[in-house]
Amino acid sequence: MTNPRVSRLRGVALNAPEASASAGFYTEAWGLTQVAAGNGAVYLRGTGPEHHVLSLHDAASRGIRHINFAVQDEVALRALHAHATAKGATVLSAPAPLDQPGGGIGFDMVDPDRRRLRISCAVEQHVDTADAPDRPRKITHLVLNTPQLETMLAFYQDILGFRVSDWSEQQMVFIRCNSDHHSISFNRADHASLNHAAFEMPSVDAEMRGIGRLKSRNCPVRWGVGRHGPGNNVFAYFVEPNGFVVEYTTEVQQIDEQTHEPQVWKRVPHLMDRWGTAGPPSPEMRAAMAGTPDPGVGNK
Ligand SMILES: [Fe+2]
Incomplete structure (x- = not known):
């Protein structure tokens, strides 16, 4: 049996001292659309189905807050969690409903460079996914x-x-x-x-x-x-x-x-x-x- 796999990159959450204030750049200039905001954070989507591809979080320092990866379904999620745990990876939580815009089920783990990775499935997806002539998917x-x-x-x-x-x-x-x-x-x-x-x-x-x-x-x-x-x-x-x-x-x-x-x-x-x-x-x-x-x- 092959090892469990993530199926796609959903996007990234970024920390910066005035991160949420940069939402205007992303909506007006970059071509994303805001889907949620609150608690010093904004969440932005592209034209594709992903609930949000980028979130910006006010924080003391600058860097990656976490990287979001998808797995196919809850079976794959649990298999990946078990595999990572068995391999000795630093796993921060068990698969559980996620308290984030778009919801979903997931868990967090840590890579060797101490980056937080969030693995999830069943996150709400958009159905209006027509390409725009000048905006990112x-x-x-x-x-x-x-x-x-x-x-x-x-x-x-x-x-x-x-x-x-x-x-x-x-x-x-x-x-x-x-x-x-x-x-x-x-x-x-x-x-x-x-x-x-x-x-x-x-x-x-x-x-x-x-x-x-x-x-x-x-x-x-x-x-x-x-x-x-x-x-x-x-x-x-x-x-x-x-x-x-x-x-x-x-x-x-x-x-x-x-x-x-x-x-x-x-x-x-x-x-x-x-x-x-x-x-x-x-x-x-x-x-x-x-x-x-x-x-x-x-x-x-
Ligand atoms: Fe590149």
């Missing part, structure tokens, strides 16, 4: 900086059931939990932090329209537009009001589980920026992507 991936890439990779493979899609030399590894080329990527770094969160646009045209909307609001592209090698996705990176890096992306490679062979991509310009339009990220952009050390669990 969902969060399609998170890139996480880590000082222990091999340990993190082993945990996400062995405990959560991720598979390797590709490597960018020994610097980055791209891992998937469904047909999207990557839902998580680890970037070798000095400390654990969020490198960026990527929001999926329905097309290149939608991506360009979104870029135009941000430009008109004095939030220009800070790196891009370009097309990556690993994942083949079109990218444009911005810095949002809390200092986190956010990406519009589209045309993410879809993986055939039966035939895909991971490759090691060389970190050369024509493979990292296939159109040759983006050039390398600026020192300021690299610093924003490095972020500040994430305190992890304990920092509610």
